Amino acid sequence: MEFRPKAFEAVIEVGSECEDCNIVHAWVHVDGTWILHAWGETDLAVYDLTETRDPVIRSDYYARMGVTEERLKRYNRIEFFTLLGDHKHFGPYDTDFFFANTSDTDPLLQING
DSSP: OOOOTHHHHHHHHHHHHOTTOEEEEEEEEETTEEEEEEEEEOSSEEEOTTTOSSOEEHHHHHHHHTOOGGGEEEEEHHHHHHHHHHHSSSOOOOTTTSOSSEESSOHHHHHHO
16 A cells, blocks of 8 residues: 555545544554555444445454554544644644654654654
């Protein structure tokens, strides 16, 4: 997997159409590289429009993408659309936490250094 800047734009569609979705910005760990990514999710399903238009079982997606709670920021729809309006871009919004598009080392080590 490589950094997909369109992932941040794609979550607007998910947030607009799925009333019970949260928007997630996260570091994912795929093929030995930490990559900044975004998707929408419910308690059970992930909606990552860069992969498919179909829902994916959340636990399967997290396992495949190396997602961990401490390496993500989750926004409810109101928070996300407020941030979008305030910042005038698709994200990421926490630029200290999401300091680059990719990282060869664990981003938490760099942040907590």
